[in-house]
Amino acid sequence: MNRYCLIPRKATGLLIALVVCLTMVIAPLQAHAEYPEKTINVAVWSGAGGALDIYGRKLAEMVSKEMDWTTKVENRPGGSGSVGLSYVMSQPADGHTWLIFTGTLATGIARGLIPFTTDDIRFVRAMQAEPTSLAVRKDSPLKSVGDFVEYMKAHPFGLKVGGHSSGGFHQFMLFQLMEQGGFEAGWVPHDSSGKVPINIMGGHIDAGMMTPSSGLAQVLSGDIRLLGISLAERSEFLPDVPTFKEQGYNLDDSIWRGVAVKAGTPEEIVAKIQAALDKVEASAEWKEFMLQRKQENPKLRDGAFRALAEKQIKEQRNFLEKAGFIKK
Amino acid sequence: MLDTLISAGIIVFEPLGLFLIVVGVLVGIFVGAMPGLGPSIGITLLIPFTYDLSTAHSLLLLVSLYMAAEYGGSVSAILVSTPGTSAAAATVMDGYPLRQKGFPGQALGISLSASSVGGLVGVIALVLFAQPLATLALQFGPPAYFAIGLFGMTTVASLSAGNPLKGLLVACLGLALATIGIDPISGFPRFAFGQMELFEGVPFLTTLIGLFALSEVFMIAERKLSSRKFEEKLTHIFLSRKQWRELTPTMISGGIIGTILGIVPGVGGNIACWIAYDRAKKRSKTPEEFGKGAPKGIAAPEAANNATVGGAMIPLLALGIPGSPTTAVLMGALILHGITPGPQLFSEDPGMIYALFIGLGVCVLVMYLLGSLTLPWWARIMSVSDSVLAVAIVVLSTVGAYTLRSLVFDIYITLFFGILGYILRKFRFPMPPIVLAMVLGYLIESNFRTALLMSRGSYSIFIESPLSLIFIVLSIGTFFWPYVSRRIALRKRSSRS
Numbered sequence: 001m002n003r004y005c006l007i008p009r010k011a012t013g014l015l016i017a018l019v020v021c022l023t024m025v026i027a028p029l030q031a032h033a034e035y036p037e038k039t040i041n042v043a044v045w046s047g048a049g050g051a052l053d054i055y056g057r058k059l060a061e062m063v064s065k066e067m068d069w070t071t072k073v074e075n076r077p078g079g080s081g082s083v084g085l086s087y088v089m090s091q092p093a094d095g096h097t098w099l100i101f102t103g104t105l106a107t108g109i110a111r112g113l114i115p116f117t118t119d120d121i122r123f124v125r126a127m128q129a130e131p132t133s134l135a136v137r138k139d140s141p142l143k144s145v146g147d148f149v150e151y152m153k154a155h156p157f158g159l160k161v162g163g164h165s166s167g168g169f170h171q172f173m174l175f176q177l178m179e180q181g182g183f184e185a186g187w188v189p190h191d192s193s194g195k196v197p198i199n200i201m202g203g204h205i206d207a208g209m210m211t212p213s214s215g216l217a218q219v220l221s222g223d224i225r226l227l228g229i230s231l232a233e234r235s236e237f238l239p240d241v242p243t244f245k246e247q248g249y250n251l252d253d254s255i256w257r258g259v260a261v262k263a264g265t266p267e268e269i270v271a272k273i274q275a276a277l278d279k280v281e282a283s284a285e286w287k288e289f290m291l292q293r294k295q296e297n298p299k300l301r302d303g304a305f306r307a308l309a310e311k312q313i314k315e316q317r318n319f320l321e322k323a324g325f326i327k328k
Numbered sequence: 329m330l331d332t333l334i335s336a337g338i339i340v341f342e343p344l345g346l347f348l349i350v351v352g353v354l355v356g357i358f359v360g361a362m363p364g365l366g367p368s369i370g371i372t373l374l375i376p377f378t379y380d381l382s383t384a385h386s387l388l389l390l391v392s393l394y395m396a397a398e399y400g401g402s403v404s405a406i407l408v409s410t411p412g413t414s415a416a417a418a419t420v421m422d423g424y425p426l427r428q429k430g431f432p433g434q435a436l437g438i439s440l441s442a443s444s445v446g447g448l449v450g451v452i453a454l455v456l457f458a459q460p461l462a463t464l465a466l467q468f469g470p471p472a473y474f475a476i477g478l479f480g481m482t483t484v485a486s487l488s489a490g491n492p493l494k495g496l497l498v499a500c501l502g503l504a505l506a507t508i509g510i511d512p513i514s515g516f517p518r519f520a521f522g523q524m525e526l527f528e529g530v531p532f533l534t535t536l537i538g539l540f541a542l543s544e545v546f547m548i549a550e551r552k553l554s555s556r557k558f559e560e561k562l563t564h565i566f567l568s569r570k571q572w573r574e575l576t577p578t579m580i581s582g583g584i585i586g587t588i589l590g591i592v593p594g595v596g597g598n599i600a601c602w603i604a605y606d607r608a609k610k611r612s613k614t615p616e617e618f619g620k621g622a623p624k625g626i627a628a629p630e631a632a633n634n635a636t637v638g639g640a641m642i643p644l645l646a647l648g649i650p651g652s653p654t655t656a657v658l659m660g661a662l663i664l665h666g667i668t669p670g671p672q673l674f675s676e677d678p679g680m681i682y683a684l685f686i687g688l689g690v691c692v693l694v695m696y697l698l699g700s701l702t703l704p705w706w707a708r709i710m711s712v713s714d715s716v717l718a719v720a721i722v723v724l725s726t727v728g729a730y731t732l733r734s735l736v737f738d739i740y741i742t743l744f745f746g747i748l749g750y751i752l753r754k755f756r757f758p759m760p761p762i763v764l765a766m767v768l769g770y771l772i773e774s775n776f777r778t779a780l781l782m783s784r785g786s787y788s789i790f791i792e793s794p795l796s797l798i799f800i801v802l803s804i805g806t807f808f809w810p811y812v813s814r815r816i817a818l819r820k821r822s823s824r825s
Contacts, residue, residue, distance in 0.1 A: 047653070048368055048369065048371075048372045048653075048656070048657045048660070049368065049650065049653060049654075049655075049656025049657040049658075049659065049660050050656060050660070053657075053660055054660045054663050054664060057375065057660065057664060058664055061376070061379060061664070073372075074734070075372070076733075076734065077528070077733065078524065078525060078527060078528055078733060078735070079524030079525065079527040079528070080510070080524075080527055082524040082527070083524060083525065083733070083735070086524075087734075111515070111516075113517070113524075113527065115524070157784060160782050165515065166511075166512070166513055166514060166515035167514075167515040168515070186781060186782075186784065187781075188470075188778055188781050188782055189512065189513055189515070189778065189781075190778075191512055191594075191774060192594070194593065194649045194650055194656075195593060195594070197647075197649060198465070198466060198593060198643075198647070198649055199469060199470075201466050201647075202466035202467055202468070202469055203469075204469030204470065204782070205782070215648075215649070216648065216668055216670070217647065217648030217649075217668065217669070217670025217671060217672060218647070218648070218670075220670075220672070221670075221671065221672065288666065289666070292663070292666055292668065293663065325514075325515070325516075
């Protein structure tokens with residue numbers, strides 16, 4: 001006796017018929033369904049907490065609010081971003097999986113840590129950008145980038161300089177300053193950006209290269225002084241901080257955060273995503289969020305965004321070769 | 329001042345405030361007990377529900393979850409030998425044996441009481457000394473971090489269950505495992521064999537689950553199946569006055585260790601639980617009981633990991649810099665609410681800070697009450713036969729390993745370490761030194777090399793920094809003390825005769 005069969009045989013037949021009918025009704029509907037047909041996976045390529053995760057979560061929240069789309073944030077950390085990227089690559093190119101990623105893409109590709117190229121990615125839009133800055137404690141005698149360069153010229157390796165990660169964006173910027181100023185400095189790498197202001201405040205390093213937001217409370221209270229910031233013009237958020245450029249050093253680069261989808265995603269879907277992002281960026285709440293986080297809007301999309309990433313990869317590769325991180 | 333205090337009290341004690349604390353605690357115990365979820369994932373899961381709440385209310389919900397999750401980790405550590413959070417690893421050492429002896433309720437009761445006392449110690453430190461303690465955190469530079477790591481390594485001997493040589497061997501294995509992943513100084517992957525899943529190192533909790541939980545399954549599979557009945561009566565669950573008298577000093581000292589290590593960014597509960605365990609064992613009159621279900625062996629690490637909650641909040645509030653993965657997520661939640669954590673909050677929004685302080689105190693009480701109510705329930709559903717237990721462990725371990733990073737690769741890692749753990753246990757190698765060395769290895773190596781980069785190769789940097797000097801002296805002292813004390817004892821005896 002078949003006592004595991006819970007549904008009588010006749011009912012099974014009926015059920016199958018019903019399912020078949022339903023599918024026949026629904027399937028054509030789905031084919032013509034508007035994007036998005038289902039939940040949008042917002043895949044953040046770093047762990048929870050931290051600037052990128054906050055950006056991804058706020059974006060997901062705003063897309064739900066403004067467009068009434070369902071979104072779900074997923075953290076896919078690991079492999080310097082490779083894990084997040086390969087997750088997006090494993091999903092269909094239908095625009096339902098967004099990658100939330102940063103300018104460290106350039107470092108990862110230049111060093112060969114990320115086994116993908118810019119051809120695998122459909123760059124959608126860079127929505128946040130943050131410069132790096134040369135930061136010292138408030139009691140430091142250094143008052144300008146010039147002071148710093150002069151001191152380092154007179155005392156090679158005289159100051160302990162450090163910042164987040166080894167061979168990454170911040171060290172790349174210091175390297176450019178070294179080349180232009182003609183001095184030599186070591187680099188104290190930090191494994192998290194939060195430790196940089198702590199080590200500056202504690203006097204463990206004399207100067208740091210950091211994004212102003214990693215020690216925002218200290219920057220705003222004046223406990224940490226920024227000598228220069230890597231923007232073309234002064235930031236509207238920190239108008240008292242001079243740029244490197246106005247002090248005679250050509251340092252103008254930012255670490256961006258943006259959205260991408262898998263290459264091969266239909267253009268009409270990308271256009272719909274762009275329209276959604278337009279709506280988010282126009283909202284008062286998003287502007288308020290950008291202001292609170294002291295984020296610049298790079299206003300880069302599609303081809304221009306991709307071009308920036310490719311330029312950065314080239315520059316980083318050049319730096320890594322010169323600094324001896326990779327062989328020519 | 330009084331007005332803000334009263335309005336803060338109202339936020340906490342009005343029905344919504346209390347409701348959120350209760351929800352936070354219940355969810356916290358659950359995510360803590362589920363290996364792979366833990367406090368930081370728990371908070372990210374709840375963030376979307378806080379968008380419509382005020383910031384103070386959201387904070388109440390999220391910190392209650394954080395606090396309760398640190399206790400929840402011990403539930404699975406005790407009942408199924410699977411640490412639910414990595415800070416509950418030390419609780420397995422005595423919690424699981426006590427359960428095996430037939431006293432799961434007793435073990436859970438000690439853990440709950442110790443978690444509450446430890447949690448309170450951390451909260452008191454946060455409320456009273458946030459500013460001076462944050463200044464202390466700033467004094468820790470790379471040389472001091474290195475010295476703390478070294479000090480942590482001195483506990484290997486006492487964690488080796490009477491066989492220091494075997495302990496040392498597996499500690500070396502742990503140190504070797506810690507070198508896998510991207511080199512913290514040069515930025516290049518080492519020993520990762522091109523596996524991008526290993527770039528960030530061997531995932532810690534995954535290893536922990538394999539070594540402690542899966543290896544236990546193999547041990548169970550070998551044993552003759554028994555359907556042991558738990559004789560324990562439910563009255564055992566509240567600690568007797570005698571137990572409180574015995575355990576309170578251990579809980580308080582565990583709490584202090586947890587608070588201090590919680591403040592230091594990047595150290596936290598993973599290390600605090602072992603150091604507290606080691607202290608309790610060294611100060612005990614019956615150290616041989618440790619590892620066989622000693623109540624103090626549960627109380628010390630559990631007090632320590634809950635105290636890290638208050639400790640880790642100190643740099644977050646006083647400096648605006650997160651000191652642990654969980655406070656990083658908490659900071660993210662605050663920012664999404666339009667608030668930038670930092671010292672300016674004390675003057676700009678004192679109401680919220682007071683509500684947070686009162687709420688943390690209330691949440692410890694709620695955790696104790698709700699924990700007590702759910703205790704008999706936990707203990708009863710877990711008093712299952714070994715065959716069911718083994719299956720439960722396998723399911724929890726693999727699901728836990730996968731959830732952490734959503735990588736199937738991590739399930740293989742857990743399996744690998746489960747088999748390795750089984751082999752090592754067969755040859756009577758102790759487990760804790762591997763785990764401890766894995767956490768400390770990275771701390772020691774990266775800070776040692778960073779310090780030398782700072783001093784341009786001069787070793788004097790380790791002596792010049794006062795904090796580093798203190799911990800180095802402490803480490804040397806702890807290492808040689810057993811030999812010295814034995815010498816002194818021998819000399820006394822010979823001079824007497």
